[in-house]
Amino acid sequence: MPDKIYGSKILITGGAGFIGSFVVEELLKYEPEKITILDNLCRGGLENIKTFKTNPKVEFIEGDIRDLPLLEKCIVNKDYVFHMAALRINACAANPKEGFDVMIKATFELADLCIKHQIKKVIYSSSASVYGLAQHFPTSETDNPYDNQTFYGSAKLWGEQLFRSYKFMYDLDYVALRYFNVYGPRMDTDGKYTEVMIRWLNCISDGTTPLIYGDGSTTMDFIYVKDVAKANVAALLSDVTDEVFNVGNGVETSLEQLLSILLKVNDSILIPEFKEENTVNPVSRRLADISKAKVMLDFEPSVDLAMGLNELSQWYFEKKAFTV
Template sequence: MQTKIYGSKILITGGAGFIGSFVVEELLKYDPEKITIIDNLSRGSFENIKNFKENSKIEFIEGDIRDKALLEEHIIAKDYVFHMAALRINACAANPQDGFDVMIKSTFDVVDLCAKHQIKKVIYSSSASVYGLAQNFPTPETDNPYNNQTFYGGAKLFGEQLFRSYKFMYGLDYVALRYFNVYGPRMDTDGKYTEVMIRWLDCISDNKAPAIYGDGGTTMDFVYVKDVARANVAALLSDTTDEVFNVGNGTETSLKQLLAVLLKVNNSTLTPQFIEENTINPVSRRLADISKAKLILNFEPSIDLEAGLTELSQWYFEKKVFTV
């Protein structure tokens, strides 16, 4: 079936990253004319895009979204833009000036240039961080964002509001997606802010007891990266505009439960080591209400935690074999 992606030209900022590289793969199924990726490879990699880097429909630009002239050069004459390049939450806290330049100033440039060059629709990667500790569980999109305490969450919210104002002022169509806890192959394995499940996979690999800080009661809503990529494409294909959607699995999982499933899929008999937590985690609970995305985007998460952690583990151990 031909969709509006067929024969179109698309820009993806941050397309060599974890989620972005899966969005590219999902888009390629719909036969666009060209997908341009701008990524400075600060966290993304050639490894992430090796499946499609040589595809003639792909144009990879190693560059920085802080370079406004570069952004404009690659926004001109595009049909659609996915704005995914961002710093991680801890990187924003460690260096708020960089956070400002990448998350706020460059997002402003993306929005402004998309309006100037009449991009048909932009899909913006927002985050569940905008809620901070939410008021309601499952959390609907209407929960207020005043509990957020992070620069990152504030910057994501600013981005959403910027898109709203540009829709109101200039008619720029967009959809913002608030991802919950995304996991899967191509997660960062050796960065400074490595996700907890990679640290636990390291323990399983080294046959060491995996550590849980606190009582393991903190919950998250883990959503598999390929489901997130499908949500992005669904947001583009849908006629909906000026809307924000939660993208989660709609399942609440404690860290203790997460570790139990990870150990199970790896046939491991290790037992966790509980370590006293010396910092207070202000967000002790996450659970997305995904009914809006189900209703309007037809979004249905298709990969449960056990299947997702199995794929993550396979990828982790294959990668390990190649890097040893």
């Protein structure tokens, strides 16, 4: 089965991003002929691709997926496409018009070009956001998406449905992956949408009080970024098509538990302070049912939260030491 990747040509949109850069590293293990990354670096960055920037198998193109001629140039002669370029949930909310252009219009153009250039399979990065606050826990892929309230979630769902319709109309093979809460090295440390883990690592580093907004009972299903990369490769290697899969750890962790594990792996005795929640979070719970990916993709996450937070912390402190 790994022969599918050996000698193949692959495009990864958003390949300089947090998750995309790990997908490139995972794919390189299977010796493709060429991996082309198309990324406009609006997030992500060259730092993310430094482990493979000089690898002759990797071509980095700084450009926008909304640039149609460029997108076509990147798709011509490819075997497979990983479509990962996207705006973050808050960026979509702040600018829905840009959200439409990047998440919907460019995804439509990409799908059309995949038909035109006979791409063998597309792996589409979707999100647990499509569920909104899910109806059932653990949440399986059959939960309906009508409780999603975000533009981002609606755009991801539209992408899934676009690929489903193109499979039906044009026989374009695809798999969509609904990632839950992805964390790990290369997470954004200073961007506008800095994740809570990084804020808490800043507190551990500075010895300041970590804040928990709300009562800390909000839960998430955290999955380590290298496991997400493996799920992407499993989706490509398998013969499964026209399916959507949850990609989570299948473990529900509250914010309070998350902080406690993070403090423990860093030998920190900081005491958190609880603050009134300043935004309304419509999604108070996340827990993935991951049995479908186990059965159909033979994919199971292998990194538990303590192990993953340990690697994240190591990366964080190395990066900090390097930039001081």
